[in-house]
Amino acid sequence: MICDSCGKEPATVHYKEMRGDESTEYHLCEKCALEKGIYITPDKKPFTVSNILGGMADEVGSDLETCEGCGLTYREFKDSGRLGCAKCYESFKEQLRPLLRRIHGSNAHMGKSPSSRQEIFEKKKEIDKIKEELAAAVDREEFEKAAELRDKLRELECS
Numbered sequence: 787m788i789c790d791s792c793g794k795e796p797a798t799v800h801y802k803e804m805r806g807d808e809s810t811e812y813h814l815c816e817k818c819a820l821e822k823g824i825y826i827t828p829d830k831k832p833f834t835v836s837n838i839l840g841g842m843a844d845e846v847g848s849d850l851e852t853c854e855g856c857g858l859t860y861r862e863f864k865d866s867g868r869l870g871c872a873k874c875y876e877s878f879k880e881q882l883r884p885l886l887r888r889i890h891g892s893n894a895h896m897g898k899s900p901s902s903r904q905e906i907f908e909k910k911k912e913i914d915k916i917k918e919e920l921a922a923a924v925d926r927e928e929f930e931k932a933a934e935l936r937d938k939l940r941e942l943e944c945s
């Protein structure tokens with residue numbers, strides 16, 4: 787089987803993407819898979835970061851989503867920070883939702899800033915530690931643990 791994307795390399799990554807009720811199967815070479823944000827575990831299981839972290843890295847893999855109204859891609863929107871037409875919001879709803887939640891979340895916590903240099907330092911240390919644990923959990927495919935750590939991380943980063 788040949789890679790769907792480049793049509794040259796042998797397809798070694800077989801990835802099924804679920805969107806609602808529909809599923810699309812991709813057969814890709816490793817290079818094209820990576821370009822699409824699909825990673826391969828050491829035992830050749832494909833996954834996207836958004837699969838696992840659902841939200842934290844939600845942009846990965848959805849960059850190529852295109853607005854029906856104006857043809858703007860989500861990646862272009864991210865680069866410019868501007869929506870192209872009234873339909874964009876609808877088109878990128880899925881991608882925007884976590885973003886909006888994040889903005890909302892940080893608003894809610896405004897005014898509660900760490901009171902001392904020491905506190906900031908401690909918090910940063912804690913965040914770094916959790917990030918390391920998160921990466922390790924993903925490596926070990928402990929996705930439940932990864933999700934837990936992700937939530938913890940979000941809480942910390944917003945506080």
Ligand SMILES: [Zn+2]
Pocket residue numbers: 789790791792793794795814815816817818819
């Ligand atoms: Zn390819």
Ligand SMILES: [Zn+2]
Pocket residue numbers: 853854855856857858869870871872873874875
């Ligand atoms: Zn648009």
